[in-house]
Amino acid sequence: MSEFLEIVNVSKHFGSLCAVDGVSLSIRKGEFFSLLGPSGCGKTTLLRMLAGFEQPDTGRLLLNSQDITPLPPNKRKVNTIFQSYALFPHLTVRQNIAFGLQVQKLPTVEIDAEVDKMLALVQLEAEADKKPALISGGQKQRVAVARALIMKPQVLLLDEPLAALDLKLRQKMLLELDLIHDEVGITFVYVTHDQGEAMSLSDRIAVMNHGKIEQVGTPAEIYEAPHSSFVAAFIGDTNFFEGEARELVGKEYSRLTIEGFPDLVCFNDKNISAGNPVYLSVRPEKFGIGRARPVLGPNHNIVPGKVEDIIYLGGMTKYWVRVDEYKIAINQQHNRFFLDEEPIRWNDDVWIWWHADDGFMLERYSEADENLMSLPPESVGEEGTPG
Amino acid sequence: MSRLRRLYEGLVTAPSFVWLTLLFLIPTLIVFAIVFKPADPYGGIGSGWTLETLRSLGNPNYPAIIWRTLWLSLLTTAFCLLLALPTGYYMARVDKKWHNTLLLLVITPFMTSFLVRIFAWKTLLHPEGLIKQALVFLGLVHPDATLLYTPEAVLLVMVYTELPFAILPIFTAAEKFDYHLVEAARDLGAGPLTAFFRIFVPGISRAIATAVLVVLIPALGSYVIPDVVGGPNSEMIGNKIAQRAFADRNLPHASGLAAILTLTVLLPLVVSLIMQTRSAEKHPPILQEKA
Amino acid sequence: MKRSRLPFFVTLGVLLFFYLPIVVLVVNSFNASAYGGHWEGFSLRWYLKLMGQHDILTALENTAIIAVTATLVSCILGTTAAFALHYYKSALQRYHFVLIYTPLVVPEILMGMSMLLAFVALGVKLGLFTIFLAHVTFCISYVAMVVLARLQDFDMAVIEAAQDLGANWWVTAWRVLAPMLAPGIASGALLALTLSFDDFVISFFVAGPGSTTLPIRIYSMIKFGSPAVLNALSTLLLVVTFTLVWASQKLTSNKGEAL
Numbered sequence: 001m002s003e004f005l006e007i008v009n010v011s012k013h014f015g016s017l018c019a020v021d022g023v024s025l026s027i028r029k030g031e032f033f034s035l036l037g038p039s040g041c042g043k044t045t046l047l048r049m050l051a052g053f054e055q056p057d058t059g060r061l062l063l064n065s066q067d068i069t070p071l072p073p074n075k076r077k078v079n080t081i082f083q084s085y086a087l088f089p090h091l092t093v094r095q096n097i098a099f100g101l102q103v104q105k106l107p108t109v110e111i112d113a114e115v116d117k118m119l120a121l122v123q124l125e126a127e128a129d130k131k132p133a134l135i136s137g138g139q140k141q142r143v144a145v146a147r148a149l150i151m152k153p154q155v156l157l158l159d160e161p162l163a164a165l166d167l168k169l170r171q172k173m174l175l176e177l178d179l180i181h182d183e184v185g186i187t188f189v190y191v192t193h194d195q196g197e198a199m200s201l202s203d204r205i206a207v208m209n210h211g212k213i214e215q216v217g218t219p220a221e222i223y224e225a226p227h228s229s230f231v232a233a234f235i236g237d238t239n240f241f242e243g244e245a246r247e248l249v250g251k252e253y254s255r256l257t258i259e260g261f262p263d264l265v266c267f268n269d270k271n272i273s274a275g276n277p278v279y280l281s282v283r284p285e286k287f288g289i290g291r292a293r294p295v296l297g298p299n300h301n302i303v304p305g306k307v308e309d310i311i312y313l314g315g316m317t318k319y320w321v322r323v324d325e326y327k328i329a330i331n332q333q334h335n336r337f338f339l340d341e342e343p344i345r346w347n348d349d350v351w352i353w354w355h356a357d358d359g360f361m362l363e364r365y366s367e368a369d370e371n372l373m374s375l376p377p378e379s380v381g382e383e384g385t386p387g
Numbered sequence: 388m389s390r391l392r393r394l395y396e397g398l399v400t401a402p403s404f405v406w407l408t409l410l411f412l413i414p415t416l417i418v419f420a421i422v423f424k425p426a427d428p429y430g431g432i433g434s435g436w437t438l439e440t441l442r443s444l445g446n447p448n449y450p451a452i453i454w455r456t457l458w459l460s461l462l463t464t465a466f467c468l469l470l471a472l473p474t475g476y477y478m479a480r481v482d483k484k485w486h487n488t489l490l491l492l493v494i495t496p497f498m499t500s501f502l503v504r505i506f507a508w509k510t511l512l513h514p515e516g517l518i519k520q521a522l523v524f525l526g527l528v529h530p531d532a533t534l535l536y537t538p539e540a541v542l543l544v545m546v547y548t549e550l551p552f553a554i555l556p557i558f559t560a561a562e563k564f565d566y567h568l569v570e571a572a573r574d575l576g577a578g579p580l581t582a583f584f585r586i587f588v589p590g591i592s593r594a595i596a597t598a599v600l601v602v603l604i605p606a607l608g609s610y611v612i613p614d615v616v617g618g619p620n621s622e623m624i625g626n627k628i629a630q631r632a633f634a635d636r637n638l639p640h641a642s643g644l645a646a647i648l649t650l651t652v653l654l655p656l657v658v659s660l661i662m663q664t665r666s667a668e669k670h671p672p673i674l675q676e677k678a
Numbered sequence: 679m680k681r682s683r684l685p686f687f688v689t690l691g692v693l694l695f696f697y698l699p700i701v702v703l704v705v706n707s708f709n710a711s712a713y714g715g716h717w718e719g720f721s722l723r724w725y726l727k728l729m730g731q732h733d734i735l736t737a738l739e740n741t742a743i744i745a746v747t748a749t750l751v752s753c754i755l756g757t758t759a760a761f762a763l764h765y766y767k768s769a770l771q772r773y774h775f776v777l778i779y780t781p782l783v784v785p786e787i788l789m790g791m792s793m794l795l796a797f798v799a800l801g802v803k804l805g806l807f808t809i810f811l812a813h814v815t816f817c818i819s820y821v822a823m824v825v826l827a828r829l830q831d832f833d834m835a836v837i838e839a840a841q842d843l844g845a846n847w848w849v850t851a852w853r854v855l856a857p858m859l860a861p862g863i864a865s866g867a868l869l870a871l872t873l874s875f876d877d878f879v880i881s882f883f884v885a886g887p888g889s890t891t892l893p894i895r896i897y898s899m900i901k902f903g904s905p906a907v908l909n910a911l912s913t914l915l916l917v918v919t920f921t922l923v924w925a926s927q928k929l930t931s932n933k934g935e936a937l
Contacts, residue, residue, distance in 0.1 A: 053838055073841045080842045086835035090857045099853075100843035151843060396766045400774055403759035403818055407777045410815040414792035421795050431798055474692050477685035489689075491927065496696045499919045500876050502896045503912040507699035510706065510905060517702060547699075550692065579682035600783065608785020610879055615900055625787045632791065632883070638798060645791040652784060659783050660776060 004029035004187060005050075005155055010059030012045055019045040020056070021211035027155075027189065027204075032181050034190045034198040037208035038234070043191045046208075047157050050189060051080045063154060079148035080157045083164065085140045087132040093143050094119070094128040100151045118146040121180070138169050145180060155187045162197060174200060195235050199223070207231050227270075229362040232281040239328050241280040245272045245361060253299065253356055256280060260324020264301045265356040278361040284331040286358035289319055289350055291342075299356040307348045319344065321352055328352065418649065421642040432638050440639040444647070449627075453647070456623040459538065460606035463545040467553040467602045468595065470546075475557030476587065479564065490558070497551040505615050508544045509535065512616065536618030544612050549605065553598040560594030561587075593662070600659045604652055624648045700916060707909035724910035734911065737895040740806060744891065745874040748813035753867045755814070756821025757859075763822070764829040781819045789816060790883030797884060804886030812884045813874045820873060821866035828862030868926065 005027040012020040020042040027033045035043035048054045050061060052073030060069045068076050079100075087096050097118050101111045119125045122142035127135050132143070141161055148156055161177070162170045178201055181188050192198050198205050199219040207214040207222060207230075215227045226232035229240065243258035245268070254268040258280060272278060288294065293302065308327060309320040319330040330352060344350055422440055425433035478489045496504065511518050512534040522528045534540055568590065572582040588595070610625030617626070624644060631641035708720050728734070759778055763771055781789065793812050797804060836858070840850040878893035885894060899908045 051838075051842060053841075073838070074844045074846055078842075080839070082835045082839060084833055084835050086833060086839035088836055088839070088854055088858075099840070099845075103844045103849055147839075147843065396762065396768065396770065399758050400762040400766070400770060403755045403762070403822065404774055404777060406755055407781070407815065407818065410793065410796070410811060411781055411789070412777065414796035415788070417796050417799060418788075418792045421799065432795075470688060470692055473685040473688035477689040480685070491923070492693055493696070495920065495923050496700060498872065498923055499700070500893070500896070500912070500915050502876075502878055502893055502900065503703070503915055504699060506896070506900050506905075506908060506912060507703040509900065510909070511699050511702055547695070550696075554692075579684075583682075604783050605785050608787045610787045611897070625785070628787055628791060629882075632794070638795065641791065642795055645788055648785070649788055652788070656780070656783055660779060663779055664772070664775065 004031075004064060005189070006060075006062040007046070007050075008060045008062065010046070010049060010056040010061065012042075012049060012054060012056050018211050020049070022059075023208075023211070023213055024059075025206055025213065025216065027187060029187055030185050031203045032178075032188045032190065032201055034192060034202040034205045035208055036192055036195060036198040036205050036234075037214075038193055040210075041208040042211040043193075043208050044159060047080075047159055047189065047191045050155070051078060051157050052076050077151075077154045078157060079151050079153040079155075081141075081144045081148055081159065081161050083159045083161065085132075085144040085161075085164075087140055087143055087147075089132055092129050092131055093124060093135065096132070096143055097147045097150055099147065114150055118150045121149070121183075122146045137165050138173055141165070141173060142176070145177075149180075149184060149186075153186065155189060158188060158190045160192055162192075162194075170197075177201060199235070207234060209234075225269075226281065226360060226362065229279050229281060229364065232360065232362055236283060237329060238281045238283045239326070241282075241326060242364070243278055243280055245274055245276045245278050247274050254361065256361065260326070261303055262301075264359075265299055266301075266359045266361050267357050268361055270361065272361050277364055279364055280359050281362055282354055282359040284318070284329040285333070286354050287328070287330040287332075288353045289321070289330050289332055289344065291344065291348065291350055293351045294353055296353060300353050301356060301359070302351055302353040304349065304351055307344055307346055307350055310344070310346055317343075319350075321350060323352075415649070418642050418645050421639050422646050424639045426637045426639050440643055443640055444643045452622055452624060452627055453651070455538070455621070456607060456609075456625075457651070459542055459545065459621075459623065460603055460609075462542055463549060463606045464599055464602045466542070466546045467550050468598060470550060471553035471557050471598060472588065472595075474554050475561045476583070478554075478558050479561030480566070486562070493551055493554055493558075497548075501548065502611070504548065505544060505612060508540075508547065509616055512540055512543075535616055536621070538617070538621040541609075541613050541617040541621045541623075544616050545606055545609060548612065549602045552601045552605075556594040556597040556601065557591060560591040564590050596658075596662060600655050600662075604655050604659070607652055608648060624651075703909055704913045704916065707906075707913040709906075709909075724906045725914075727907050728910045728914075731907070733890075734892070734895055737890045737892045740809075740889060741875055741892040744806060744810050744813055745871050748810055748817055748874045749867050749870040752814045752817035752821050752870050753863060756818045756866055756870075757825050757863055759818060759822040760825035760829055763826055778819050778822050781816050782823070786816075786877075786879040787883075790880040793880070794883045804884060804889075806886075806889045808884040808886070809881050809889065809891065812880050813877060816877075816880060817870040817873060820869050821863075824866040824869060825859070825862050828859065828865075832858065872922075 005025075007023055007025040007027075010020055010023050011018070023042070023046060035046060037043050045054060049056050052068075052071060052075075056069065060067055062068070063077070068078075088099065091099070094115055098111050098115045101114060116125075119128055122145060124139060124142055124146070127139060132140055135143070144161070158177075162173055165173060174197060177188075181201075190198070190201060202219060204216060204218055205222055206216045209230050215222055215231045217225070222231060223235055226235065232238050233240070241258045241261070243256050243261075243264075246255035246257055248254050248268070249265060252268060253265050254272065254274075256264040256266045256278070258264060264280070266280060293304075294300075296302065303323055305321040305323040305328065307319055308322045311318040316331055316333045319332065321328045321330055421432060422444075423436050423438065425435060425437045425439060427433040474493075478486070478493075481489065510516055513519070514533055514535065516534075519528070519532075519534055522534075523530050528534075564587065568586050569582045572586045573579070577585070608625055609623050610629055613621055613623045613626050614629065617623070624647065628641050628644045628648065631637050631644060635641075707724060708722065709718060759774070763775055763778070790812070793808070793815070794804075796802075797808050802808060836854055837850060840854045845853070876893060877891075878897055881891050882894055882897065885891065896908065896911065899911075
């Protein structure tokens, strides 16, 4: 596992604004690595520094152990897919793709052969002699990819390449990017604010906020074990409860008091000591829900509540259960035939439960971040959209 | 880095900046200075300074001319607006594929030589010209009446030459206007005229302001039109400036008149500048024909 | 919903209004009669008479020389101005913009008068050179505005893309920037050429006694000459204009939108 692309303590200021604040990352060779975060979090600035369009104020960038920080963009073995694709409007598709090799003054025969290979890779042979104005958005993106890949870069940088496409096209291009990465095998650094994209494409994700890295990990690690409440809320849906940590129970669990709830137990991997205010984060799919109070082991939390809203989606049902001042979102999958059980109805008294391992104690998030995160909606129809 | 950037900026800005300062800004300032110089008997500028030229601007005929200039220019602007609004509206409403053709039809006359067009009107309005014959035939005018060399002729030709400049900005804005607003108004019971004036016109108010400025300012400075198709009772400031400069060879006096004209144009000019610099949308200002 | 037919009729009226004098002019140029009122039969005599007028040819020559040279210089100055205005947002550029914009909106007679005064006060001899200087002065603004509009539509990312693909400054300028800007600069140049050819008022003010341009000649013909010969000349000019407009239309529609 070679640390192929290293970002070492990089910072960048624009006037008084700190866009990137002491960021360090190690990206492995061949990885599909995403920088994920809300707009203004610094991900694009970081990408541009990798490309060479911005210079870091402090820190270094190392590619294959070589310090590329002082190199201008045209001297780096790094290529960029721009958000607007930036295709040369006065050149045909073929000429666009050939551009970089022509700059290197390779022999025409060689260039033509390489361009043909690229056209085949992105399936644009039929459009080769058209100008960018005459091709579709998805095709433009493929030209941008071909134009960059033909240079055989060591790292491919992608700046929100799917942002300009409509939903259906985005899903299609998502798959294509994945395939291209598998086929070509080079390191991708992908910038996006869409967590769905990041989760489905990446080997690892760095979640960024306010110029800093919140957490780096595989999609599963980030989803299942968020280190901060920002990450917990930015990725997927979750429920937050305000509470106070209490004394340790056993080696890894703490008691937790939340107003309106019976005593709770929660996994404590962060060594949060008693008396600290925390958020408890439990994702909707981690709950069980039922009419009868279940009989479960000591590390389960069981809480009574009242059903306020229900959305039936066929394969699963979403419940919103009121417990004191909280409206808890619960997703229940229907693994078995659902019709002959007595379904839970609106206004029913129910029990909800979860295992202590499935909840997280996290520090409280700041007010500034509240807008950026998906918090449980106040009522049905107000589904918070992730990220 | 910043010093270097400033240097580059200076280098790129210098050529046009210097040229225009030397050949536009400074000459304009000179106009105001020359007002205080005497006329040279050979038609140039005399030496020394005097207030005589300034005094001679108190000519009793001038207020009438200034007033007429303002009046004719405002009338021209009004007529241009009156014609440009429905025209721009109609052009924007037709099927997109006709836009280019219609635009072309409107622009082409304006691409032809300005003098040629004025000359064409001189011919048309000639006592033996077609229009006179037609009007006499219809019994609308007396056979001895002259259409030419009247303020009406000047007004007509001014509207003719300025109208494309009013149509263009209005058409551009009308193209971008959301007509559902007009339909909504009709749906709520408004008649076509009400919807037009209460919804459409306010909706393109910026374009209308542009059209007004683009017609008014050149109209105020009209020289050729009143000179060719106007008579002694339709003189405008422009004529007088040219007359003093060339016929009378009194440059300082002409300069004084030019200064007066500059002051007259100053207010709409400043308004126009403010509108431009505030403009969030980047439109190049509609081109001004020489008047 | 009943749509009012009024706008249509107004538009029709306006278009007829626009073309009426032009049509009459053209028809009359073939009129054997010297005065436009009556048709006396088809004739080309005015065109023949026109051909013999050498002073018109000289004027045309002067106009052409000035137009070409003024276009060249104003294109360079206008393009640099557009770059400055687009890339730098400083106080200097605010003044710069006022300097560029104002000539577009002041009446020509003011520009003509002020330049005349400046030349006289500085003792510069009036002639073709002063006409040239004046033409450049008013053309810069038009070229600058046209190129500026083009720059604003420019996706700057293509410059970064070119660098990303290995191009240095020179290659980027030559192979990406210039071809993308060329249509805009060409438009500006065409505009400057047209304006210079057609300019009367400013030229009239700064021309010396010995030098004349075609518009100045036409003006004196309007005031003092035979209208019939002028009809013929005007018709020829109209034909040239219409041809140019048609040709430029063909060119821009064939190119297939260069963004």
